[in-house]
Amino acid sequence: MNKMTLNSTGNSGNDPSRSADLEFLSLFIEQARHGVDVSRRYPRFYQKLMVDPELRQAFLDILELMDEDENQTLVSLPLPTRANLGFLLKDQPAAFQSMEKNWQIHWMRTRQELQAIFFPPQLAYRHGTDFLSDEEFVVFRDDFDIGDFQYSVSIVCALGEDLEAGLLTRMNVGITPEGSSSHPPLKTMLEWGHYKESVIITGEGRIALPPIALAKILDPDLENVISDLELTIETI
Amino acid sequence: MKPMPKPVPTDSIEMEIERALDLLVDQGRQDLVARIRPILYANLGKGRIARYTNGNPGYIREYVFRVAENYEAQNIYLEKIMIERSTEVWESLFAEMQKWAYYHLKRRDFNGTLVTQENATDCATEAAILILKAHFPYDTDFKPWAHVIVQNACQKFIQQRFKKTQPMEDDQLSLEDLLEHLQDHHAQEDRQKSELGADLRNAMLGLSEARQRVIEDMYFSGLGVREISQKMGKSAGAIHSLHFNALIDLQKILGRNRDINE
Numbered sequence: 001m002n003k004m005t006l007n008s009t010g011n012s013g014n015d016p017s018r019s020a021d022l023e024f025l026s027l028f029i030e031q032a033r034h035g036v037d038v039s040r041r042y043p044r045f046y047q048k049l050m051v052d053p054e055l056r057q058a059f060l061d062i063l064e065l066m067d068e069d070e071n072q073t074l075v076s077l078p079l080p081t082r083a084n085l086g087f088l089l090k091d092q093p094a095a096f097q098s099m100e101k102n103w104q105i106h107w108m109r110t111r112q113e114l115q116a117i118f119f120p121p122q123l124a125y126r127h128g129t130d131f132l133s134d135e136e137f138v139v140f141r142d143d144f145d146i147g148d149f150q151y152s153v154s155i156v157c158a159l160g161e162d163l164e165a166g167l168l169t170r171m172n173v174g175i176t177p178e179g180s181s182s183h184p185p186l187k188t189m190l191e192w193g194h195y196k197e198s199v200i201i202t203g204e205g206r207i208a209l210p211p212i213a214l215a216k217i218l219d220p221d222l223e224n225v226i227s228d229l230e231l232t233i234e235t236i
Numbered sequence: 237m238k239p240m241p242k243p244v245p246t247d248s249i250e251m252e253i254e255r256a257l258d259l260l261v262d263q264g265r266q267d268l269v270a271r272i273r274p275i276l277y278a279n280l281g282k283g284r285i286a287r288y289t290n291g292n293p294g295y296i297r298e299y300v301f302r303v304a305e306n307y308e309a310q311n312i313y314l315e316k317i318m319i320e321r322s323t324e325v326w327e328s329l330f331a332e333m334q335k336w337a338y339y340h341l342k343r344r345d346f347n348g349t350l351v352t353q354e355n356a357t358d359c360a361t362e363a364a365i366l367i368l369k370a371h372f373p374y375d376t377d378f379k380p381w382a383h384v385i386v387q388n389a390c391q392k393f394i395q396q397r398f399k400k401t402q403p404m405e406d407d408q409l410s411l412e413d414l415l416e417h418l419q420d421h422h423a424q425e426d427r428q429k430s431e432l433g434a435d436l437r438n439a440m441l442g443l444s445e446a447r448q449r450v451i452e453d454m455y456f457s458g459l460g461v462r463e464i465s466q467k468m469g470k471s472a473g474a475i476h477s478l479h480f481n482a483l484i485d486l487q488k489i490l491g492r493n494r495d496i497n498e
Contacts, residue, residue, distance in 0.1 A: 022388060024287045026381040027373075033380070035462035035472040042290055049480070058391070060480050062383045063473040065339055070471075074339055076331075084357075085330065087365045088321040161351055168354055202323060208357045 021048055021055050029062050084207045086187075086200035104234035109140060114225040135159075140231055150176040153233070155190070157212065163222070166211040175204050184235045193217040193227035201233075249285060252293050253277075256300035265304070272307050272374070276300060279373050288375060299375060306374045314372055321368070333360040333386050340390040355393065363389040439489040447482035450475060 028045055032038050039046040049056045068074045117137050141154040152174035157167040171188065186201040190209065194216040199207050219226055253276055257269050279285055289295035316322040317329065338356035346352040363386040372381065440448050449468065453459040461479075465472045 022384065023282070024284060026376045026384045027284065027288060029380040029384070029473075030376045032461075032476045033471070033473045035465060037461040038476065040460070042287075044290070045287070054391075056480060058384070058387050060477050061340060061343055062380065062387055063477050065336060065343075066380065066383060067471050067473045067477070068339075069336070074335060076335060084361070085323060085326050087361055087368065088323065088326060165351070168351060170354075208354050210358065211354075 021045070021052070022058065025055075025058060025062070029059065029066070032059075032063060033066065084199050084209075085202060086198065089200060103146060104232060105144065107140065107142065107231045109229040109231075111225050111228050114139060114229060118225060119223070139229060148177075151186075151233075152176075153188075155209075155231070160211060163214060166213040167217075168211050169209040171199065171201075171207045171209060173201050173204055173207065187234050189232045189234075190229070191231075192229040193225075248293055249280065249289075249296060252296035253280070253285075253300055256297040259297070260300075260304060268304055268308065271311075272300075272303050275307070275374050276303055278371060279303070279375060282371075282373070284373055284375055303374045306377070310374065310378055314378065317378075318368060318372070326364070329382075330360060330364060333363055333382065336360075336383060336386045337363070337390050340387055341394075344390070344394055356390075359389040359393050360386060362392070435490060435493065436486070439486050439493065442489045443482055443485050447478050447485060450478045451482050451486070454479060 024045075028038055028042060031041065038049075049059055065074070117139060136156050136158045139155050139157055141152075143150060143152045145151075152172075154172045155169065156172065157169045160166055160168050187198060188201055189198040190196070192212065195212045197209050199209060201207065214222055217225060217227060257273060257276075260269050276285070285296065285299055288299050313325070316325045334353075334356050337359040338353055341352050341356055341359070342348060346355065363382070366385050366389070367382060370385070372378070440451060443451065446468070450464060453464045453467065454461075459467070461472050461475050465475045468475070470478075
């Protein structure tokens with residue numbers, strides 16, 4: 001049995017009373033979906049729905065989304081990205097972590113190379129925050145062979161909706177021969193300035209990495225890249 | 237496996253749990269009892285049983301049987317998710333969770349762009365990590381439980397993103413008051429003559445037909461959710477949703493009308 005957590009639904013916990021209610025929300029949602037009249041069967045919870053707009057909204061959103069999902073009116077995401085299931089390897093029992101390391105490749109992009117990517121000399125008239133408008137930046141691209149497989153990996157960044165959102169970053173992975181499922185899972189570690197993340201590559205596709213806050217890689221004026229980028233890929 | 241010792245019941249709830257478990261033992265389901273007993277006591281400690289029974293010990297047996305039934309139906313799937321962490325199962329679940337998160341965000345006025353999709357992926361990842369750490373109570377299906385976790389991850393994301401929530405409109409009639417009025421209104425014999433009844437009737441004209449029907453059926457005809465659901469040919473969840481949305485609409489209309497009259 002998994003370890004119990006105090007607040008397994010992951011609510012923010014600002015309001016302990018709401019936290020507790022959210023903890024039990026699934027119970028009431030399921031009852032409601034089975035035709036139980038929540039107002040009569042659970043008057044106290046119903047009372048809370050009346051007075052707490054956030055709880056009520058959560059209750060309604062989930063009921064409605066589950067109905068829509070069941071009726072297949074929720075279409076799949078327009079541009080599905082490859083699931084990054086790296087979280088499955090976190091906090092694993094020791095037996096899962098002791099797999100033998102077979103190989104490791106390390107790359108580096110220098111600060112100067114990155115500066116040229118984000119602030120090309122011919123666009124020197126642009127300054128301040130204009131530098132990222134509507135552009136995608138390929139900060140890394142390489143093809144390499146390991147065993148029977150050829151890998152093609154690139155890392156692409158684009159500015160989010162605003163500066164605060166940082167750089168939305170994704171990794172594109174191509175593996176040849178295509179469709180093979182026998183290649184080993186790979187761990188990728190990206191370190192750039194104060195940004196450090198790792199993801200697991202389980203197959204071909206697009207993997208979204210957590211956004212890179214600009215302050216982690218640029219100077220306070222957002223005009224200069226402050227650090228080299230290091231990328232490590234290894235078998236796990 | 238050494239069976240868990242049978243706890244000594246300390247109060248009526250525990251005694252009721254043990255009685256219900258004894259019934260399962262009588263049916264020859266000792267193994268199942270050994271597996272669900274710790275779950276039941278964990279749920280008891282977390283207050284889930286008290287929430288479910290709402291103070292009525294008559295519901296405890298129903299709760300125990302519900303956990304037993306859900307355990308048998310969902311345990312293999314849950315083990316693949318939480319213990320084995322099967323990539324195959326997770327790929328499909330994670331895609332579902334991404335979709336739920338995307339639509340949760342869209343309901344909060346996020347547009348349908350790639351950025352929202354990537355935000356949804358972040359929220360789904362956050363929720364997935366929580367699912368891996370959580371205790372599944374088996375008193376509910378997995379889907380609503382996972383939905384709540386995804387919804388919470390989205391809400392947290394929105395709060396972090398916008399730092400503060402939208403200010404509440406404090407000049408409106410509270411839903412609690414509105415409900416009280418509706419219930420009073422139902423109790424009145426000559427409701428057409430009531431001033432409040434007239435206000436409500438007027439306000440109800442501003443509701444969509446479906447929402448109007450639910451309010452009529454629930455408060456004026458005294459029907460339950462299940463009956464209305466059958467009558468309207470909609471799911472029970474949809475009736476709950478229509479009901480609450482109707483109340484919210486009524487609240488707004490009554491508030492607006494009150495402002496005009498003032």
